[in-house]
Amino acid sequence: MTTTDVTVRAGGSTDLTIDPGQTFFTEKQVAALRQLGVDHATNADLAVFFHHSVRTGLDPFARQIYMIERLGKQTIQTGIDGFRLVARRATDRAGGTFGYEDTLWCGPDGQWRDVWLSADAPAAAKVTVVRDGQRYPAIALYSEYVALKRDGRPNSMWSSKPALMLAKCAEALALRRAFPQDLSGLHTADEMGRLERVDDSTVHDGTVSERSGVSRLRAAVPAAAPDEVDQEFQTPAEDVHDAEVVDPEPADAPLITPAQNRKLHAMLRQAGAGEKDAALPLISSLVGRKVESTKDLTRAEANTVIDTLEQDTAEPATEGDDMFPPVDGGAA
Numbered sequence: 001m002t003t004t005d006v007t008v009r010a011g012g013s014t015d016l017t018i019d020p021g022q023t024f025f026t027e028k029q030v031a032a033l034r035q036l037g038v039d040h041a042t043n044a045d046l047a048v049f050f051h052h053s054v055r056t057g058l059d060p061f062a063r064q065i066y067m068i069e070r071l072g073k074q075t076i077q078t079g080i081d082g083f084r085l086v087a088r089r090a091t092d093r094a095g096g097t098f099g100y101e102d103t104l105w106c107g108p109d110g111q112w113r114d115v116w117l118s119a120d121a122p123a124a125a126k127v128t129v130v131r132d133g134q135r136y137p138a139i140a141l142y143s144e145y146v147a148l149k150r151d152g153r154p155n156s157m158w159s160s161k162p163a164l165m166l167a168k169c170a171e172a173l174a175l176r177r178a179f180p181q182d183l184s185g186l187h188t189a190d191e192m193g194r195l196e197r198v199d200d201s202t203v204h205d206g207t208v209s210e211r212s213g214v215s216r217l218r219a220a221v222p223a224a225a226p227d228e229v230d231q232e233f234q235t236p237a238e239d240v241h242d243a244e245v246v247d248p249e250p251a252d253a254p255l256i257t258p259a260q261n262r263k264l265h266a267m268l269r270q271a272g273a274g275e276k277d278a279a280l281p282l283i284s285s286l287v288g289r290k291v292e293s294t295k296d297l298t299r300a301e302a303n304t305v306i307d308t309l310e311q312d313t314a315e316p317a318t319e320g321d322d323m324f325p326p327v328d329g330g331a332a
Contacts, residue, residue, distance in 0.1 A: 016061040018054065025050055033060065038067055038074075045074040048288045052076050052186060056086045065186075073308050076288060077189050080168045083175045090182045091131070098178075101128040101135070103167050121146070121154075121162035127170040129178040138173035145169045147193030155193070165190055184290035192285075256302040261294055264302055267309040 016032055018025075025033065025046055033041070033049075041049070049060065049067045058065035058078055064085070065078045091098040104112040105122040116122050121142050128137040145166060147155045158165050168190045176183045256264070265274075273279045284291045286308055287301045297305070 018050075022054075023050075029061070033067075036061070036063070036066070040069055041067065041074055049074070049076055052288065056082070056182065056186065057089055058082050058086065073286065073304070075187075075192070075285065076185075077187055077192060080171060080188050080190065083172055083183060083186075083188060086182050087129075087175050087179050090179050094132075096132040097130075098132075099130045100171075101130060103127050103170070105163055105167070116163040121158075122166055125163070125166040125170040127167060127174045129171075129174040131178040134178075136174050136178040138170050138177060140166055140170035140173060142166055145191065145193070158193070165193075180290070185284055185288050187285060254299045256295060256297045256299055260299065260302040260306065264294055264297075264306055264309075267306055271309050 016029055018029070030046065033046075038046075038049075045067065052058075053060050053065055056065060056078070060066060064082050065076065067074050067076050069075075087098055102114050104114055104126040105116040106112050106124040106126070107118065107120075108123050112126065123143075124139055124141050126137060126139045128135050130136070142162065146158050146162070147165075148158075149155050153159070154162070168188065172188045172191055176186075268274055268279045268282075273282050279294075280291055283294065283297070283305055286305050287297065291297060294302075
């Protein structure tokens with residue numbers, strides 16, 4: 001299905017503003033999204049994009065949040081300024097406080113510095129967000145986030161401003177930890193740059209269309225450091241602050257079946273994402289929400305992930321032992 005199959009709801013304001021109570025993009029808004037490059041979005045793609053736009057309060061028509069196609073699938077991204085805006089609004093709604101500690105960079109010597117003066121790229125960057133007095137530190141490794149061209153060299157931004165680019169990735173990690181209800185399932189373009197592996201000439205206004213021959217899907221979301229995995233994908237109750245969350249699917253949507261679960265784990269192993277800290281961020285990015293276990297996926301979401309992985313693998317997967325405990329029994 002392409003955008004020619006999209007049927008939109010009439011009504012709404014005469015401009016591009018998303019009205020309170022609106023449940024889907026208007027015809028005029030869909031036309032504007034097409035003009036901005038959303039060329040092959042289905043109704044389901046647009047529904048997910050609408051959900052993220054409303055949830056974050058970011059304006060898709062001002063390019064604060066955007067949807068781009070990767071390997072035939074739509075992914076939703078924003079810039080670091082979008083993350084900062086969402087964090088500030090969430091803080092103001094809750095009447096809390098929000099700030100940062102000094103950004104730090106580290107070289108191969110393991111020493112942290114508050115300014116990076118070397119001509120070489122830093123090995124790591126650390127950003128700590130402080131929300132309501134609680135610290136949320138995050139570390140981004142250069143080797144996991146640097147965006148490479150087809151020849152294996154860093155692209156122009158990572159070559160000329162490696163310290164800045166790495167700090168932005170670390171900041172996105174820290175903000176997502178501090179504001180899980182508002183930013184889960186959303187990534188910045190800087191974080192996703194590792195997947196591109198395209199010539200600089202293909203990048204326009206922060207939007208990149210995937211070509212054939214891109215790197216494997218396991219590079220879509222860099223793996224979190226070992227001490228970051230639990231906080232990134234397991235949100236403790238005391239870290240949840242007031243925020244409105246709208247489920248993209250009905251609450252009673254049928255869950256993944258045991259057969260789907262087995263196939264999914266086999267496909268993940270074949271794609272090189274057989275470990276939990278690599279698989280869950282990848283799955284979350286593909287379905288547009290934070291996933292803590294494959295058994296929490298709906299059948300439709302499981303099919304989406306399986307289909308995407310199948311497009312990225314040359315041979316069919318063979319089933320074996322599950323990476324996580326299997327789903328007991330079939331879905332209702």
